[in-house]
């Protein structure tokens with residue numbers, strides 16, 4: 001009986017993962033950019049969606065989402081390193097890829113796995129296509145309920161399982177930008193760019209994040225003022241929450257949008273609890289100016305372009321342009 005339940009759970013879990021991956025593929029294939037090797041990139045050019053901090057970025061430079069951190073420049077690197085960095089194959093397999101002629105420069109097979117190439121070189125191809133986001137990825141996922149933001153398989157189905165296989169093989173690996181709880185749905189960013197991740201989660205950055213929240217009892221009339229006051233200290237915290245905007249639905253006082261400019265542990269749920277309300281559903285609809293447009297269905301994933309990031313996240317201490325929620 002137990003075995004039956006377990007195998008039924010496993011098959012459900014596998015089906016869920018297949019469905020989510022299929023949706024992710026759908027969102028990616030819907031991109032207007034020409035596609036190569038399954039992912040949208042512009043042949044012969046650095047892909048439009050590239051967000052990079054690895055080369056050419058001047059630390060501290062202002063004017064753009066990542067300040068000087070964003071760049072599409074690239075420096076020479078070994079082919080085997082490039083292949084493993086972008087998730088094509090393990091470094092140990094790279095010789096076989098090269099021997100099979102899968103990596104070409106100007107149409108000619110590259111001869112050695114230790115040959116130096118520049119990832120953005122428009123003459124470089126892997127399996128006939130431009131390298132897959134050679135300078136880093138910023139992806140936006142519509143997180144479904146029931147998946148955790150963790151690499152630990154003991155914690156159950158993970159948002160990382162929903163990524164395309166090649167992205168799962170990238171090194172540095174893809175990491176979530178902050179976390180959403182297992183039961184929370186909505187906008188989740190993931191990137192393999194550690195500095196960008198740090199900038200997006202930095203408490204100094206004050207990026208507004210808007211949540212749609214349902215609770216089990218009416219919000220008290222003073223909740224918006226208390227949340228906005230900057231004096232609400234959650235239990236176990238040394239500092240009060242930064243001012244947050246609570247807009248209670250006039251038709252039902254059990255529904256609201258809440259905009260936070262920080263990300264304390266379980267912050268929405270704990271703030272609502274402090275107002276005597278238990279959260280029954282939670283959905284993040286925006287992060288800075290980024291929304292779920294282009295990833296309307298749970299499980300869908302799209303790439304965030306550098307331009308979208310620049311538009312969506314300011315570079316000042318005062319934070320990015322929210323959706324006004």
Ligand code: URA
Pocket residue numbers: 179180181182184265266267268269270282
């Ligand atoms: N706050 C929470 O309580 N949970 C989330 O998933 C996100 C913010």
